Amino acid sequence: MAHTTEIMVNGILTQVTEFDHSAQDIDDAVDALNGAKTPQEALANLGAGVRLNIARNPDFKINQRNFSSSDWKSGYGPDGWSSTGGGSLEYSGGAVKTNDQYLLQFYEPGEIIAGTYTISALCTDNIHVELGFWGGESVNAPGNNYENGISSVTLEIPDSMVDSGKNPYLYILCKNNGTILHVKVERGPNQTLAYRKSDGTLERLPQPDSKPGQMLAECQRYLYSPYYSAFPTAPIGTVFVSNQTTGFVVVKTPVLMRTKPVFSGDPSKLWIVKSNGRGAQRPSALSVMGMSGCGVFLSVTASFEDGGQYIMYSEDISNPADFLLSAEL
Numbered sequence: 001m002a003h004t005t006e007i008m009v010n011g012i013l014t015q016v017t018e019f020d021h022s023a024q025d026i027d028d029a030v031d032a033l034n035g036a037k038t039p040q041e042a043l044a045n046l047g048a049g050v051r052l053n054i055a056r057n058p059d060f061k062i063n064q065r066n067f068s069s070s071d072w073k074s075g076y077g078p079d080g081w082s083s084t085g086g087g088s089l090e091y092s093g094g095a096v097k098t099n100d101q102y103l104l105q106f107y108e109p110g111e112i113i114a115g116t117y118t119i120s121a122l123c124t125d126n127i128h129v130e131l132g133f134w135g136g137e138s139v140n141a142p143g144n145n146y147e148n149g150i151s152s153v154t155l156e157i158p159d160s161m162v163d164s165g166k167n168p169y170l171y172i173l174c175k176n177n178g179t180i181l182h183v184k185v186e187r188g189p190n191q192t193l194a195y196r197k198s199d200g201t202l203e204r205l206p207q208p209d210s211k212p213g214q215m216l217a218e219c220q221r222y223l224y225s226p227y228y229s230a231f232p233t234a235p236i237g238t239v240f241v242s243n244q245t246t247g248f249v250v251v252k253t254p255v256l257m258r259t260k261p262v263f264s265g266d267p268s269k270l271w272i273v274k275s276n277g278r279g280a281q282r283p284s285a286l287s288v289m290g291m292s293g294c295g296v297f298l299s300v301t302a303s304f305e306d307g308g309q310y311i312m313y314s315e316d317i318s319n320p321a322d323f324l325l326s327a328e329l
Contacts, residue, residue, distance in 0.1 A: 050192035050205050054111055054185040055170070056080035057219055060096055064225045065321045068092045073101070076328065079219040080105055084171070095181040098173040103180065105170045106134065106329035108258070112168035114159040118184075119170065120152035120191035122202075125178035127151045130171040131185075136163040140171070149202045152191040167329055221258045222328045225320035226251065234317055239272060239300055239310035247300045248289060249312050251325065256294055261325035263288050263298060269322040272302050275309040283312070288325070296325055 057080040067077040072089040076082045083089045087100030096103060112131065119129045126146040132138020139161070143151040151174075174180050184193040184207075194204045226234055239247040263286050273280045285301040300312065314323070 050207060051186040051188055052208055054107065054187070055105060055183045056222075057215060058184060059182045060091065060094065062216055062219050063093060064219070064223050064228045065324065066319050067321070079223055085173075095179045097177065097179045099177045100173070102130075102171040102173045103183075107168040107170070108329065109164050109167065112157065112162075113187075114157050114162050115187055116154060116156055116189050118152055118154045118186050118189060118191050119172065120150060120184045120186075120193045121172065121174065121180050122149055122182040122194065122204075123151055123174045123178055123180045124149075125151070125175045127153060127180070128171075128173050128175060129153045129155070131155050131157065132169060133161065133163040133166040134169050136166045137161045138169075142175075148196055148200065150191070150194050152193075154189055217255050220253065220255050222326070224253050224257065224261070224325045225323055227314065227317045227320040227323055230314075230317050230320075232315065232317060234314045236270065236312040236314065236323075239302075239304075239312050241304045241306065241308055241310065244304055244306065245301060247302065247304055247310065249298050249300055251296045251298060253294045253296060253325070257291065257296070257325065258327045258329075260291050261288055261296060261327040263324070264326060265321065265323040269319075270312055270314055272300070272310050272312050274305075275311060279305075279308075 057078060060078040060081060062079040063077075064079055065076065068091060069077065070090050070092075072083045072091055073087075074083055077089070077091050081096075082104045083101060084104045085101040087098075089099065089101050089103065090097035112133075117131060119127070119131065121127050123146070126143040128140070128142045130138050130140035132140075137160075139155050139157065141153050141155055143153045145151060170185060172180065172183060182193065182204075184191060186192060192205055193207075194202050197203050226236060237249040237251055239249045241247045265286070267283045267286045270283055270286075271280055272283055281302055283300050283302045285299075287299050289297040289299050291297065304310065
């Protein structure tokens with residue numbers, strides 16, 4: 001950076017430019033750029049930051065549903081991603097194979113605004129993408145720059161297309177029934193996901209959202225399972241008795257969920273037991289009553305004694321999908 005200032009030269013007030021970096025700083029920066037063949041490699045050489053990824057769960061590794069399918073035709077799978085189109089997807093915990101079928105992700109109003117967007121993917125062929133507003137306008141384009149494991153598309157969202165009353169969305173597939181390992185959606189031209197090193201190999205750029213705990217917390221705004229990565233015995237909470245057939249329990253979520261969630265799962269996988277360890281039973285139904293901050297209140301249907309204190313928990317956890325609180329778009 002530089003700025004102008006005024007100094008006296010031979011009695012004359014003169015404007016001069018002063019640089020905010022030393023000559024050595026500038027020399028070092030120029031040296032760092034030597035050999036950079038792409039904007040991405042220049043970023044890597046300079047150690048510069050990259051743009052935030054708007055996509056949630058971009059590598060599909062967070063999977064609170066414990067989902068797996070070789071014929072995924074519709075509905076949600078790994079956190080944040082659903083399947084749509086005339087084909088099918090294949091997913092078993094890592095990359096997604098797109099057999100003439102799109103991955104679909106929704107965003108909240110305001111996450112996609114007017115401007116330039118670059119969608120990139122670590123993949124096995126060119127990608128095809130569509131970015132727009134659900135029930136409104138969209139723009140789509142095929143990628144034609146696939147090389148060495150990466151493809152990208154740059155799109156323009158005009159002001160006239162933005163609709164604050166509709167949820168933005170992304171469609172993406174890899175052509176020729178290809179596989180997608182990682183997706184990045186960013187505001188601006190040129191992708192900042194990866195670059196090709198001088199030896200031709202692909203090197204990922206350090207991403208600001210790459211910490212697993214950070215991304216899990218973002219996903220848990222939309223979906224939460226207390227069973228996910230839980231110990232074999234997972235306490236849910238204390239059941240407060242309302243009458244002989246109804247109680248309620250407060251489930252503490254690690255982050256504030258986007259909106260009041262709904263419960264899905266299998267209540268018969270839970271246990272309710274008196275605080276003295278007796279009277280173990282299975283609840284017959286669970287439903288969400290409301291929420292207060294990070295506390296979600298659930299109604300519990302079972303057989304209770306007046307004045308009794310109960311605890312709800314799960315044993316031998318095998319499937320996080322048995323207890324899900326969903327606030328998905």
